[in-house]
Amino acid sequence: MTTRTTPRVRGGVGTSVQRPDGEPKVKGNFAYASDLSSEDMLWGATLRSPHAHARLVKIDIAPALAMPGVHAVLTQDDVVGAPMFGQEDQDQPVLCDGTARYWGEPVAVVAAEDEETARLAAGAIVVEWEPLTPVDDPEIAVEGGSTFRDMRIRRGDEAAVGPVVVEGFYETATQDQAPLGPEAGFAIPDGEGGLDLYITSQWIHVDHRQIIACLDMDPDQVRCHPAGIGGAFGSREDISLHIHIAMLSLATGRPVKMVYDRSESFVGHVKRHPSRMWYRHEADQDGNLVKVTVRLIFDGGAYAHTSRAVIANAAFFAVGPYRCQNVMVDAAVARTNNPPAGAMRGFGAVQTCFGAESQMDLLADALGLDPLELRRRNALGPGDAMATSGQIIEGSLPTIAVIDALESIPLPDPIASDDPLLAPGGTGLTTPVSTVVRGVGYAVGLKNVAFSEGFDDFAEARVVMTTAGVEVHTAAIEVGQGLVTVCQQIARTILGTDRVAVVWSDTSQIGSAGSTSASRQTQMTGGAVHDAAKGLRDQILSVHGGDELRDDGVYARDELIATISEICADGPVEHHVRFRHPETFPPDENGQGDVHAGFVVAAHRAVVDVDPELGLVRVVQVDTAQDVGKALNPQAIVGQLEGGIMQGMGLAVMEELIIDGGVIRNPTFTDYLIPTFLDAPDIETRIIEEGDHWGPFGAKGIAESPTISSTPAIVAAIRAATGRELTRVPVRPSDIVGI
Amino acid sequence: MEPVTLTVNGATRRLFVPPQRTLLETVREDLGLTGTKHGCELGECGACTVLIDGVPILSCLTLTVNATDCEIVTIEGIGSMTEPHPLQRSFGEHGAAQCGYCTPAMILTAKALLDRDPNPSEETIAEAIAGNMCRCTGYLSILSAVAAVTEENQ
Numbered sequence: 001m002t003t004r005t006t007p008r009v010r011g012g013v014g015t016s017v018q019r020p021d022g023e024p025k026v027k028g029n030f031a032y033a034s035d036l037s038s039e040d041m042l043w044g045a046t047l048r049s050p051h052a053h054a055r056l057v058k059i060d061i062a063p064a065l066a067m068p069g070v071h072a073v074l075t076q077d078d079v080v081g082a083p084m085f086g087q088e089d090q091d092q093p094v095l096c097d098g099t100a101r102y103w104g105e106p107v108a109v110v111a112a113e114d115e116e117t118a119r120l121a122a123g124a125i126v127v128e129w130e131p132l133t134p135v136d137d138p139e140i141a142v143e144g145g146s147t148f149r150d151m152r153i154r155r156g157d158e159a160a161v162g163p164v165v166v167e168g169f170y171e172t173a174t175q176d177q178a179p180l181g182p183e184a185g186f187a188i189p190d191g192e193g194g195l196d197l198y199i200t201s202q203w204i205h206v207d208h209r210q211i212i213a214c215l216d217m218d219p220d221q222v223r224c225h226p227a228g229i230g231g232a233f234g235s236r237e238d239i240s241l242h243i244h245i246a247m248l249s250l251a252t253g254r255p256v257k258m259v260y261d262r263s264e265s266f267v268g269h270v271k272r273h274p275s276r277m278w279y280r281h282e283a284d285q286d287g288n289l290v291k292v293t294v295r296l297i298f299d300g301g302a303y304a305h306t307s308r309a310v311i312a313n314a315a316f317f318a319v320g321p322y323r324c325q326n327v328m329v330d331a332a333v334a335r336t337n338n339p340p341a342g343a344m345r346g347f348g349a350v351q352t353c354f355g356a357e358s359q360m361d362l363l364a365d366a367l368g369l370d371p372l373e374l375r376r377r378n379a380l381g382p383g384d385a386m387a388t389s390g391q392i393i394e395g396s397l398p399t400i401a402v403i404d405a406l407e408s409i410p411l412p413d414p415i416a417s418d419d420p421l422l423a424p425g426g427t428g429l430t431t432p433v434s435t436v437v438r439g440v441g442y443a444v445g446l447k448n449v450a451f452s453e454g455f456d457d458f459a460e461a462r463v464v465m466t467t468a469g470v471e472v473h474t475a476a477i478e479v480g481q482g483l484v485t486v487c488q489q490i491a492r493t494i495l496g497t498d499r500v501a502v503v504w505s506d507t508s509q510i511g512s513a514g515s516t517s518a519s520r521q522t523q524m525t526g527g528a529v530h531d532a533a534k535g536l537r538d539q540i541l542s543v544h545g546g547d548e549l550r551d552d553g554v555y556a557r558d559e560l561i562a563t564i565s566e567i568c569a570d571g572p573v574e575h576h577v578r579f580r581h582p583e584t585f586p587p588d589e590n591g592q593g594d595v596h597a598g599f600v601v602a603a604h605r606a607v608v609d610v611d612p613e614l615g616l617v618r619v620v621q622v623d624t625a626q627d628v629g630k631a632l633n634p635q636a637i638v639g640q641l642e643g644g645i646m647q648g649m650g651l652a653v654m655e656e657l658i659i660d661g662g663v664i665r666n667p668t669f670t671d672y673l674i675p676t677f678l679d680a681p682d683i684e685t686r687i688i689e690e691g692d693h694w695g696p697f698g699a700k701g702i703a704e705s706p707t708i709s710s711t712p713a714i715v716a717a718i719r720a721a722t723g724r725e726l727t728r729v730p731v732r733p734s735d736i737v738g739i
Numbered sequence: 740m741e742p743v744t745l746t747v748n749g750a751t752r753r754l755f756v757p758p759q760r761t762l763l764e765t766v767r768e769d770l771g772l773t774g775t776k777h778g779c780e781l782g783e784c785g786a787c788t789v790l791i792d793g794v795p796i797l798s799c800l801t802l803t804v805n806a807t808d809c810e811i812v813t814i815e816g817i818g819s820m821t822e823p824h825p826l827q828r829s830f831g832e833h834g835a836a837q838c839g840y841c842t843p844a845m846i847l848t849a850k851a852l853l854d855r856d857p858n859p860s861e862e863t864i865a866e867a868i869a870g871n872m873c874r875c876t877g878y879l880s881i882l883s884a885v886a887a888v889t890e891e892n893q
Contacts, residue, residue: 022831025839026846027823028774028814035773180778180786180840180874230776230840231874262779421862480838480875635834642877643837669783669872677869680878 009551012493013697016635019485020502021478033200033227034184034259041186042071042111044248044258045118046241047125048267049100049107052134052662053337056098056127061108064121069113072251073125079247081216085239087206089148089304092340094214094243100129102302102339103663104267111248111256134662138299138334139276146335148300149308151315153388153591156326162282162290166362170279170355171728173656174299175272175647177344178674181230182265183240187249187256194221195246196506200229202237202343202477205512214243215250222246225506232479233647234343235269237517238305266667270305270342271657273298273333275314275351281359287367287374289324292359292387296331296352298341305342307333312453313348315591319387320356321399321446321601322378327387329591337662343517345647345707349447354729357443357712361719371442371716372403379403380446380601390592393599394582395693396700398627402603403444405625405686412621412682414438415609424609424616426678431613438620439610441716444603445709448596449701450520454586457597459521460511461528463491463536464574467565469499472532475506476513476525481703482636483521487529489632490696494533496549511578519600519701522632523694528579530696536575540567581694598692602626602705604645604713606681610721615733617653617718619679622710625686629700634687637702641685644706646675651707652714654679656730743807747772748816756803763787763798766813774814774843778872785871788844789813793855795848795870814843817850825888826850833884837875845871849885857890 011017024030061073076083076095083097084090096107108125112118135141186198194217201207201224208224215222229236241258249256260268278295296314300307311333318329344350364371379399385392415422415436423429423436451457462473472491478484484502491500513525537549544562546554553563567573581597607621622645631637654673658665666672691698711729719726722736740755747770756765766775766789778786780799787799790812818824826846829835836842845868852859852867859867864885865878873881886892 016834018831019834019836021839022834022836023823025836025842026827026830027818027820028772028843030839031773032776032840034777035767037768037771178874179838180784180872181776181838182778229838230778231838233874259777262781262784419862421866482834482837639834639837639876639880642879643873643875644877646877647874668781669779670781674872674874676872677865677878677881680865683877683879 009492009496010498011489013489013632016633017485017489019482020488021484031228032181032230033186033198034181036186036198036227037257038255041255041257042113042252043115043118044245044256045110045122046106046244047108047122049096049103049105051100051129051131052103052136053132054100055130055132056096056100057130058128059108060126063126064110064124067117067121067124069117070110070121072111072248073108074247074251075108079214082213085210085214085243086304087238087306088308092303102337104339106244109244109248111252134337136336136338136662138297138336141334141336142297142332147332148304148335149311149333151311151329151331151591153315153327153329155388155390155592158328160291160326162284164283164285164363164366165280166359166366167280168359168362169727170277170358172275172351172354173730174274174659175344175651175655176266176657176672177233177235178672179231179233179235182262183260183268185241185245185258187245189249189253195249196223196225197242197246198225198227199242200227200236202232202479202517203515204475204477205507207239207242208507210239211243211246215246220508223506223508226477226504229479233345234517237343237515238270240268262669263667266664267339270340272344273300273310273341273351277352277355279355279359281363283363287369287377289322289378291326292319292324294318294329298333299336299338300333301336301338301340303340305340307341310348313448314352316388316595317349317446318352318356320353321380321444322387323380323384324387329388338659339664345644346704347518349445349708350711353443353445353708354712357709361716372407375444376400376403388591389587389595391594391596395598396629396690397599397601398688398690399444399601401688402601402625402627405688406603406605406623409623409684409686412607424611424618425614429611429616431611435613436609436611437721439608439717439721441606441713441720443709443712443716444601445705446599446601447519447704447708449598449600450518450524450581452584452596454584457514458578458580459513459524459528460578461525461532462510462574462576463529463532464572465536465568466572467568469501470495470497472500472502472529473505473510474502474513474525475510476521477516479516481640482633483525485636486522486526486632490526490529491533494530494537497551519704522699522701524579524581526696526699528577531579532575532577535577536573539575540573598694598700600627600700600702600705602709604709606713606717608714608717608721610718610736612722612736615736619649619653619681619714621682622649622713623684624706625688626702626705627688627700628702629692629695630689630698631687632697632699637687638685640703641706642683644703645683645710646680648707648710649681649714650675651729652711653730741804743804745806745809745811747811748813758804760803761799762801762803762806765803766798772813772815776840776843786841786844788847788871790847790851793851795851814847829884829887833880833887835876835880835884841871841873845881853888859889861886
C-alpha cells in the first residue's frame with residue numbers, strides 16, 4: 001500500500017499519540033454502560049438455573065409479580081420472535097425453554113423499581129426442576145457424536161515416519177476473560193414501539209441482528225448504540241443481557257437498566273474452551289519436522305456460540321509457525337452441559353500453542369538441540385506453505401526475526417536475596433531464598449488476522465470533512481485497545497490535519513464494521529478509514545486541483561489554492577468505504593485451502609523463580625518480540641503486549657475456573673485469581689516492522705499474539721527450573737512440590 | 740432510613756439511606772458520581788476505591804452510615820476540568836488507561852500514596868496499588884505513570 005505520508009500533521013501514524021478517550025477515563029466521566037441512568041428507569045434482574053441439566057417442570061411467577069415495585073416477570077413464553085439466538089447457530093433459547101442445559105442458564109427476567117427489589121423478585125419465582133444427569137466430560141460427548149464441529153486435516157503422507165519421535169498429552173483449563181466491568185445494558189423505549197439499546201458489544205451489528213429476530217421487529221425499530229466498555233477480551237462477542245433488557249423495556253414501557261454482579265458475570269459470558277490435546281511429532285536427525293499428528297477435544301459447553309470457528313483455529317494453528325509436509329489433525333468441539341465456551345483472546349490458537357510448543361521443547365531435548373535453534377530450522381516464512389492448510393504465506397511473516405530479536409534481549413539479574421517481595425510467594429515464602437531455582441523458557445506463536453474460511457468479512461467507515469474538522473464515522477467497537485486512536489492517526493496522516501474526531505454511530509447510521517476480535521480492527525476498520533480518507537482526499541483534489549491537503553486547505557506547490565471553507569462551500573464532503581480483506585475460502589474435506597487472510601507471529605521468553613518446597617512460582621520477566629507489520633502507535637502496541645502477556649501468565653500459573661459436574665465453584669475474584677501488581681513480571685518488548693500485503697500502511701493486528709506464546713514460554717521456564725513435565729495449565733503448586 | 744452527613748469532594752451532603760446501603764451505592768446511585776466503579780462487590784478488585792479522610796477505602800465494603808461525618812474524595816473531586824491532577828495527566832500520557840474501568844480507583848490509590856510519601860520507590864508503588872486490579876495494561880504503564888509524578892521526577 002503506497003500512501004504518501006504528510007509530515008506536517010501532528011498525531012499521525014507511527015507516533016505514540018494519546019488516546020482521545022483518555023481524558024474522560026482519567027477524570028471518571030467516561031460513560032460506561034453501567035453508568036447510564038434516567039429518572040424513570042427500572043432495574044432488571046435474572047433468575048438462573050441452579051442445575052447443569054434439568055427439566056423445568058413448573059414455573060410460578062405469581063409470587064414475584066405480587067411484590068410491590070415489580071413491573072414485569074418474563075419467561076420464554078414472552079418471546080414473541082425467534083425463540084433462539086446465537087451468533088453462528090441460533091441454538092440458545094432467550095430464556096429456558098423447558099430444559100436447562102447449563103448451570104446459570106437464564107430462566108426468567110424481572111423489572112422492578114430498584115435493583116434490590118428486582119433481585120429479590122427473581123428469587124421469589126418458584127421453579128420445580130427435575131434434575132437430569134449432566135454430560136460434563138467432553139470425551140464422552142464426542143464419543144456419543146455430540147459435537148458442534150469436527151475438523152479433519154490431512155496433508156501429505158500419513159505413512160511418513162521420522163526417526164526422532166516425541167509424544168505428549170496436554171490440557172488447558174477453563175480461563176475467564178474477567179473484564180473488570182461486568183455486563184451492563186440500558187434499554188429506552190422510543191414511544192413508538194421501538195427501542196434504543198445502549199449495550200456493551202464487540203460487534204454491534206451482529207447483536208442487532210439477533211435482537212431484532214427475537215423481538216420480531218424491523219431493523220429500524222431497534223437502534224443499538226455502543227456504550228462504554230470495561231474490557232472485553234472476547235467475553236462480549238456473544239449476547240448476554242441484550243435481549244432481556246429489550247423485552248423488559250417493551251413489556252413495561254419504561255427504561256430498564258441491568259448490571260450483572262461479579263458472580264453473575266462469570267456465568268453470564270462465554271469462556272475460553274478447556275482443551276485436551278494429544279500430540280506426536282516426528283523429526284529427522286537434524287530436527288526438521290517430518291510429521292505432526294494431533295488430536296484435539298475442546299469443550300464447547302451447552303451452546304454453540306463461536307465454537308465452530310474456535311476449533312478451526314485450534315486445528316489450523318496446531319503445528320505453530322513451522323514448516324511440515326505431513327500433518328494429520330483430528331479435532332472436535334464437544335457439546336456438553338458445562339458453561340458455554342466461546343471467544344477469548346487467542347481464540348483456539350492459545351490452547352494448541354501450549355501443546356505444540358511443549359512438543360518443540362521435548363523434541364529439542366531429544367535431539368540435544370537448543371530450543372530456539374530447532375525453531376529457527378523449521379521456521380515458517382513468506383512463500384512457505386502452512387503446515388496444516390497448505391496455504392502459501394503471502395505478505396510478511398518474520399518468524400526468524402522475532403526469534404533473533406527476542407534472544408538479543410538481556411536476561412535479568414539473579415534474585416536479590418534480601419527482598420522478600422522478589423521471592424516466590426513474597427513475604428509468605430518460608431524457605432530460604434538460596435533454595436529458589438531459576439528457569440528460562442521460550443515459545444513462538446502464530447495466529448491469523450481477521451475472519452477466515454470464506455466468511456464475507458468487511459468493515460464500513462465514512463470520513464467526513466466539515467469546516468470544524470474531520471469526522472470518522474464507524475460502528476467498530478473500542479474496548480480499550482486503542483482503535484479510536486489508530487483511526488484518528490490514519491485519517492490525520494492522509495488528510496493532513498490533526499483535527500480528527502471519531503464518531504461512534506448506532507446501527508441505523510452506518511453499516512457493520514465487523515467484530516472487534518480476531519486482531520482484525522486495526523487492519524479492517526483501519527483499512528476502511530484509510531481507504532475512505534484517501535477517497536475523500538482524491539475527491540477533493542480532483543475538484544480543486546492541487547497536490548496536497550493540509551490543515552487549512554488544498555495546496556498546489558506549497559501554495560494554498562482552496563480553503564477548508566471553500567472545500568465545504570456546499571456542506572460537508574464525505575467518502576464512504578466498505579473494506580474487505582483478500583478473499584478466503586472454506587477448507588476442502590482434507591482441511592486444505594487458502595482459509596486465512598493474514599498471519600502474525602510473536603516470540604516470548606520467560607524467566608521464573610520457583611520455590612520447590614512450596615511449589616510457588618514468581619514470574620520474574622517475560623520478554624517478547626512481536627511482528628507488527630507497521631507500528632501505527634508504538635505506545636498502544638506496547639500496552640497490548642504487556643496486558644496480553646499478563647493474561648497469558650494468568651493461564652500459565654493462576655487462572656482456572658473450577659467446574660465440577662457443570663457447576664462453577666469459584667465464580668468470584670476471591671477464588672478466581674487474576675494477576676495483581678505484585679504478580680506482574682518485568683516486560684521488555686521488541687517491535688519488528690515488516691509491512692504486510694494488506695492493511696493500512698502495512699500494519700497488522702497484534703492484540704492476540706501476546707496471549708498465545710507467553711503461556712507456553714512460562715511453563716517451559718518452570719520445567720527448566722523443576723524438571724517436571726507440566727502438561728497442564730495452569731501449573732499448580734501441587735504440580736511442583738517435592739522436587 | 741438513617742440520616743447521614745457526608746462531606747463529598749468538599750461539599751456537605753445530608754441524606755437518608757437504608758442501613759444496609761453501601762458507600763459505593765450511595766456515591767453512584769444517590770450522588771450520581773459514577774466515576775467510582777463496581778467491579779466485584781467483595782473487596783477484591785479495588786475498582787470502587789474512594790478516599791476517606793485521605794485513606795483509600797473499598798466503598799463496596801463500607802456502609803454509608805459508617806462514613807458519616809467523614810471526608811470522602813472521589814475521582815470527580817481531584818483536579819478540575821481545566822487543570823487535571825498531575826496523576827490524571829500522567830495516566831493519559833503513559834497510556835495507563837486502556838478500557839479505563841480501573842483507572843479512577845488506581846489514580847485515587849496512587850494519590851493517597853503520594854500524599855503520604857512523595858518519593859516512593861517502584862516497589863512501594865507496586866505494593867500500594869496491589870489491591871487494585873487491572874485486566875488491560877499489565878500494570879507497567881501504570882507504574883510508569885505514577886513514578887513520573889513523584890516529587891523527584893517533577
